[in-house]
Amino acid sequence: MIKIVTIRSPRIVNQEQCDAFIHEIESALAQSATHIILDCSHCLYINSRALGAILHAMATLTARGGNLRVVRPQGMVRQCMETMGMLSLVEIYETVDEAMQGA
């Protein structure tokens, strides 16, 4: 059964926002989400711990036969994902609606 959860990333995911952001991802996974749409269109920065949680989500969703969809990663967020080699492993969309249609 397909279950899609959309998570909007805060503007900055640093030490202060990281726990709440990771909790949101983990909740989605705990609710048996098969696809997570991560809206990064307003996100300026994600720290390494949050990126680790995203990578873990990616692996979990793949194991469930689903995937992680990332909406408009840009600037430093895109650079980080590129450095981690994530851009070739996730689906990139311009808008949340397009990402929803891809499910």
Added chain:
Amino acid sequence: MDPRLPPHHSDVEDLHKQLAKREAELSQLNQRLHHLIHWKNRLLNLVAQDIRTPITAIKLVAEVIEYQFQDQISPGLRRLLDIFDRNITRLEAHIDDLNLIANLDLDGISLTLGPVDLNAEVQRAITTFFPHALRRGIELDAVLGEVPPLEGDANHIRRMAMDLIGTSLARLERGQCMVVETLGKNDGAWIRVSDNGPPLSQEEVETILRQLKDHPEHQEIQISLYVAHQIAERHGGHLDIHSDGGVTFAVWLPRTAKMSKESS
């Protein structure tokens, strides 16, 4: 010949000829020196390139293995992987040092001045270390403030930020964290890298700062710091170290590079 007598015209001519000959010899030696430096730099660049290629391949294989088997990695194996990762990063830093040495001219680090977007360069430096921080379970944060446009060598400034971040990362264990900040003032900007790793005593801080001004000891932390210090100084800035719970490495860069000769 009586030294009280004025020199003969022919003696003065001889002296001039000898002087001209010595000048010509000196000019030839100088040319030869520049030629040798050029070939030294080329050789170092080639060596650095040849070493970097297999290291990149080794790192890639390790990353793939770690990603594929991440759920099966025991704590013991994780510690071994941390050691592996730390040493690969150290090797990469040494290669970067080789490249930097390859760019040294007779005045020290040569700068190519131009406009510098400090936050962009610091961002690039941070993202370079993301995989490393992630693999080692170290939280790497950034707080990039408003900074004025600077004049400097963008590549060297990025290199300096990487040296500070790498130095801090090398000190940290799994679960610890570090923050990279930029802070602008009217006449320049600060780059600060703070961690919650083991503190340094005042004496240790003073020893490191003193050794930065003299010739560095051959320890990894001080080679990277020495390079960062040299780049800061060449731009007319300076490097500070504070320890209060953890350690903060901070570099001040003036708005306009005031190039100085490298201190020996």
